[in-house]
Amino acid sequence: MTAATVPSGDRDRPMRIVVCIKQVPKAEELQVDPKTQTLKRVGVPSEINPPDANALEIALGMKDAHGAEVVVLSMGPTSFDESLERAVAMGADRGILLTDRILGGSDTVPTAYALSETIAKIGGYDLILCGEETTDASTGHVGPGIAGHLDIPQITYVSQVDLVDGKVRAKRTAEDGTEWWEARMPCLVTVNFGCNAPRDPSLTGKIRVKRGGLVVHWSCADVGIDPKKVGLLNSPTIVAHVDTVKLPPRAGKVYRGEPRDAVRQLLEALLADGVVPR
Amino acid sequence: MTSVPVLEDKSHFRGVWVFLEPRKGGLRDVSVQLIGMARRIADRRGVSLTGVLPGRGVEGLARHAIGYGLDRVLVVDHPSLEIYRSRPYTKTMADLVRRHKPEIVFFGASKNGRDLGGRLHAVLETGLAADCVKFDLDPEGNLDMIRPSFGGKSLAHILCKKHRPQMASVRRNVFVAPPHDPSRVGDVVHETVTFEERDLDVALLEFKEFTREGGLRPDEAAVVVAGGYGLGDPKAFEMLQELADLLGGAIAASRKAVDSGWVPKTLQVGQTGMTVRPKLYIAVGISGAVQHLAGMQESGKILVVNADPKAPLFETADYGVVGNLFDVVPELIRQLKALKASKAAASEPLAAVR
Numbered sequence: 358m359t360a361a362t363v364p365s366g367d368r369d370r371p372m373r374i375v376v377c378i379k380q381v382p383k384a385e386e387l388q389v390d391p392k393t394q395t396l397k398r399v400g401v402p403s404e405i406n407p408p409d410a411n412a413l414e415i416a417l418g419m420k421d422a423h424g425a426e427v428v429v430l431s432m433g434p435t436s437f438d439e440s441l442e443r444a445v446a447m448g449a450d451r452g453i454l455l456t457d458r459i460l461g462g463s464d465t466v467p468t469a470y471a472l473s474e475t476i477a478k479i480g481g482y483d484l485i486l487c488g489e490e491t492t493d494a495s496t497g498h499v500g501p502g503i504a505g506h507l508d509i510p511q512i513t514y515v516s517q518v519d520l521v522d523g524k525v526r527a528k529r530t531a532e533d534g535t536e537w538w539e540a541r542m543p544c545l546v547t548v549n550f551g552c553n554a555p556r557d558p559s560l561t562g563k564i565r566v567k568r569g570g571l572v573v574h575w576s577c578a579d580v581g582i583d584p585k586k587v588g589l590l591n592s593p594t595i596v597a598h599v600d601t602v603k604l605p606p607r608a609g610k611v612y613r614g615e616p617r618d619a620v621r622q623l624l625e626a627l628l629a630d631g632v633v634p635r
Numbered sequence: 636m637t638s639v640p641v642l643e644d645k646s647h648f649r650g651v652w653v654f655l656e657p658r659k660g661g662l663r664d665v666s667v668q669l670i671g672m673a674r675r676i677a678d679r680r681g682v683s684l685t686g687v688l689p690g691r692g693v694e695g696l697a698r699h700a701i702g703y704g705l706d707r708v709l710v711v712d713h714p715s716l717e718i719y720r721s722r723p724y725t726k727t728m729a730d731l732v733r734r735h736k737p738e739i740v741f742f743g744a745s746k747n748g749r750d751l752g753g754r755l756h757a758v759l760e761t762g763l764a765a766d767c768v769k770f771d772l773d774p775e776g777n778l779d780m781i782r783p784s785f786g787g788k789s790l791a792h793i794l795c796k797k798h799r800p801q802m803a804s805v806r807r808n809v810f811v812a813p814p815h816d817p818s819r820v821g822d823v824v825h826e827t828v829t830f831e832e833r834d835l836d837v838a839l840l841e842f843k844e845f846t847r848e849g850g851l852r853p854d855e856a857a858v859v860v861a862g863g864y865g866l867g868d869p870k871a872f873e874m875l876q877e878l879a880d881l882l883g884g885a886i887a888a889s890r891k892a893v894d895s896g897w898v899p900k901t902l903q904v905g906q907t908g909m910t911v912r913p914k915l916y917i918a919v920g921i922s923g924a925v926q927h928l929a930g931m932q933e934s935g936k937i938l939v940v941n942a943d944p945k946a947p948l949f950e951t952a953d954y955g956v957v958g959n960l961f962d963v964v965p966e967l968i969r970q971l972k973a974l975k976a977s978k979a980a981a982s983e984p985l986a987a988v989r
Contacts, residue, residue: 469757492926495906496765501721501753510837511721513750526840530900532746533658534844540837550907551894593762593798597779600790607937611955613944616962623938623956624970632915632936633882633971635978 372425372483372520372542374416375476376449377503378409379431380440381493405440408488410555412548415518416486417448417556423520426450428479432460432472441572445565446558452572453479459577462589469502471582476507478580484525485545489514497547504545511545512538516552648738648799651677654728654751655688655700655708656719656743662696664807665743667703671813672805673741674704676770676778685709685737689727691717694823701821703813709735711826715835719747722834725754730828732759737800739778744804752804762795763802768809777801783906783929806910808854845901851885853902858884859913861904861931862892865920865941865960869897874964875919881971887911889921905930920960923948940964 441452487500504511697708756763764780916934
């Protein structure tokens, strides 16, 4: 396993921020098929997983303020180039797609392993940013998993990152309040969904993408990922089967018309059913 | 770091564990809810149920926790564990798992529970299923971890057959807290874990507790009044707050309302927010995306107010009012106030005479 350390004497180079992103189906475009009760996925447009876009915005903000090299990293099929190119057009310096058939079906354990190996291969990283979770699988396990593999500090559920005396200060939204944490670098931070407004791609950014060469593909062999540790067969968890949820039928008493009458009928029903105490 | 190899013989992994998360001298309510559920799994497996409680000065809390149905509590009492921190807590759990080899470990899907579980499952290289809503055992005795798949319209059955322990997280309010039996007998076992300096290189500088503006939190309230994008204006939440106050409830919001910056994320109900199961859920101007449903479909009764009769949420409604919410909600507030006034009058004989 990787025990990555970053040369801290090399302070002349700009800090390197790796942002992990995933491409997901656009959440608001998803509809449930009323007949099959399953999600209609065909033809649904994709986007950068929204919390990852918030993480990218934090990285780009730090680049604006302090100067930094921002590397976006994703793992998936080559269709994910679309999101990496968008990230570069937004201002990231370059993109890397870890793409390999043997990665297919990986759960969060091989995914965190493969991404951590890729980050170690990139090397020289000071800060790794991830979204708090993805909108399609929503586990939130991969970010902390990467930090665990790399054996570096992690701060999760963060909405603001500052650099103070060469350390990271991060504002974390915990269960009962807001926390300010400080960690040495390199460290990994997961970013709250909706904590900022990700910028649009710029015209110059789009031109940079058009010129090509800024998004590269790496295979498992390129990185040195152990094929026996990735993919469906090497994932600890399997989805045995999926049930359609049959929600208990609800009464569905719908009132319409003049608001005063509709509300009066509603209130009578609520009182009769004991939902509102008499 | 060492990794746990894939073990063909799993028989020496025995027992069910619950990670116990302290909160203000007590246990976080999700931890208590987990004990009730985990007790049933342990009994069906014929194994013991253990709570794991890292912290400082938590022996009394450990003894108290037994009353919820535990057979023993492993206490790791260490100054470095006084507050939750990813690395010392992960190290503690990883060391204890390697030492005692439980077959199942449950975590609350709190912020800290997820932070810990995500790191730990990578370190131990074992399976972790997030946000489970139900558990069963398959014919081979594996834990069947059941979680809503995208949007909550279907349930995925997740198995972790070859790796141990099988780990799962559960959100609060998915299971019901068991009663506390102060006479229950169990063991409190002290364990030691040693930390290196680098395990402790993250520091908490400041903590500011959320203020409870408007009182109740949505996931603690019996009535929730939730607003969506249909409100069109953050000021409309004042109206919802008035309705919530009349019903003794709390306000909440859909993701779109939160995204629009109208209310804080702490009020968001749904897949990327919180799960609520109040007695009455009132959805105002929420069309009913599947992600929202995932967070409220277990509510006792659901009342939907929307101008669009085709809003999908009407299909999940016990009661619905089709109409402009700026007409319907104030009218509901007016009639509820009138009802309260007549009740107050009825309970005061003198007033009734007048």
